[in-house]
């Protein structure tokens with residue numbers, strides 16, 4: 001089934017009876033060439049790229065719950081390529097370029113909206129830092145503009161410019177950044193992978209690995225043993241738990257991050273804004289809700305829900321930045337479990353177990369990475385060589401002293 | 417979350433800062449070599465379930481605690497002074 005404007009009109013006129021499920025619901029086969037553990041954005045994007053770009057036909061994605069039940073359906077949907085360090089920025093710009101053609105590639109409306117992200121700055125030192133970051137972005141082929149206060153005022157005249165403690169002095173703008181419909185991204189990749197022969201198997205939890213002579217042979221699951229030539233793990237917040245089944249300890253702590261949405265409002269914010277003094281970021285969904293968030297709760301958690309002190313902290317940040325948010329009522333809040341790595345950057349690499357590959361450590365920023373992470377992980381699984389934009393994401397970089405620490409806070413996952 | 421501070425009673429977790437796995441108390445011997453220190457600094461068990469972890473009472477009496485907490489439910493099962501834990505371990509080793 002191909003989606004098109006014509007198709008939508010035809011279905012509208014015929015009572016929407018012609019739509020069919022977006023993917024099959026197959027039983028697992030006894031074995032596959034490549035098994036992906038985790039049916040989140042990264043696992044599904046990996047399967048899609050394995051089939052579409054690297055010609056792999058016998059691929060399965062195993063998901064312990066339902067598709068989209070993890071962070072891919074819980075994030076605040078911001079996509080951007082405004083990183084600083086050489087190991088990161090080219091990768092995220094590669095991802096941004098994939099976002100720009102994703103809907104055509106997948107024939108699926110993932111509501112990719114390049115509405116721009118504005119990182120506000122409040123001090124002279126921050127202006128210097130953002131100028132440097134903007135230059136790093138330009139060098140990687142991304143777009144960046146440094147705005148002065150007047151420039152920010154033209155975009156968002158209602159921000160709290162004269163806050164006594166944190167006056168807004170300007171901002172770093174990336175116009176090509178924006179948002180996308182998070183679960184739409186999962187559905188789009190799932191459908192496109194399924195169409196190319198990938199088996200997407202839900203309610204199938206991996207409970208162990210069969211490893212002999214240092215080589216992985218397959219996975220034990222709640223739906224029986226499944227043999228595999230190679231296994232790629234993309235289990236996000238559960239990375240440590242899954243890799244412990246293979247006897248590996250990771251440079252990762254799992255933490256909970258909360259997000260919030262207000263009641264639906266008339267259009268007030270047409271882009272993404274981040275506060276540069278506290279941790280607060282906000283955009284407006286197409287339904288009108290203000291979608292916002294801030295810091296992680298800061299303690300190890302697998303609970304998918306957080307505590308009230310972070311509510312208070314995030315909402316205070318919002319009030320400092322845009323006092324009129326105080327009139328809006330909070331509709332919902334939720335949490336997701338993230339794999340916070342020791343340097344705040346991800347891992348896409350082989351592991352000491354032959355045939356077992358790892359995609360992990362995405363912290364609170366893995367949604368924007370979904371297309372490139374899938375591409376790079378598929379590249380690694382198919383060719384046994386890293387993709388050119390992902391060569392720094394090695395598992396042994398901590399031991400070698402080649403950490404990619406954007407924030408420069410060291411091995412303290414809750415500060416990244 | 418409320419942390420049962422051994423000296424001060426129930427205190428709001430917000431008064432504390434969090435450092436992570438209490439295994440960090442067991443710093444390797446300086447002669448243990450690079451690999452041991454690399455594991456110590458970077459690798460974590462990160463369990464789903466009962467976790468012993470270090471909390472610092474920054475906005476209180478500035479003591480370090482070892483809090484036992486369930487990472488699946490956030491239930492707090494106990495708290496001890498990290499000093500007592502460290503001394504007991506040292507005695508156990510001697």
Ligand SMILES: Cc1cc2nc3c(=O)[nH]c(=O)nc-3n(C[C@H](O)[C@H](O)[C@H](O)COP(=O)(O)OP(=O)(O)OC[C@H]3O[C@@H](n4cnc5c(N)ncnc54)[C@H](O)[C@@H]3O)c2cc1C
Nearest residue numbers: 038040041042064070071072075076078206336366367368
């Ligand atoms: C509140 C919140 C806001 C965020 N905001 C942003 C943002 O604005 N921008 C951004 O770039 N990033 C954001 N992120 C981060 C982003 O959502 C994640 O980094 C990313 O989604 C992780 O990759 P994933 O989609 O593959 O994860 P998931 O969707 O979590 O996929 C992992 C899957 O693995 C499955 N799994 C786990 N264990 C097993 C097992 N044993 N067997 C089988 N399957 C298993 C899980 O059920 C899950 O479905 C946010 C995260 C949260 C929680």
